Amino acid sequence: MSALALVFATLAFLLSLTVARRTKQILEAAESPSHPIPVTPIGKKFPDVAPLIGSRGDIAPLGGAMSESVALGIFSAGCVSCAEELPLFKEIISGNHVRRDRVVAIVVGEGSVADDFERSLEEVCVVVRQEVEGPVLDPLGIRNFPAFGVVAETGRIRSWGNGAVSLKKVMDEFARRPEDV
Known part of the structure; x- marks a missing residue:
């Protein structure tokens, strides 16, 4: 027993x-950390969208005939990581002396947090409010935030990712001359 x-x-x-x-x-x-966003393949054409109007009435320099590459940051009001990464995004843009008309931020969501994101980002970039099902995010399949990318002069996505490491990688790519790519 x-x-x-x-x-x-x-x-x-x-x-x-x-x-x-x-x-x-x-x-x-x-x-x-969250799983990476469904990655938009490098080289994919940025969605052909009607002019995106920024919060100050300016036109976001995406799509159509682009003369320069554009840095893109996508933030969601309901995202803790977005609130954490937003100051770093602004710091990197400002620290690299990137002109405001070469940076676009898309803010997803409504309410006071989204309004705060918009006001804060307007200092360094053109801010566009959009929902996940909007003309940019839906075709790209973006569901995780924050997301960062570089859209080349050709309208093709040159670099893409999410989180602080990707932000630094994307901004390094943004600083490269097109002929270096």
């Missing part, structure tokens, strides 16, 4: 270890 008790105790111990290991995996997955 003691051998049978030992077998059951061993099985219970192994089951407990398995449950603990699986619980740890689940918790680690929940705490890890």
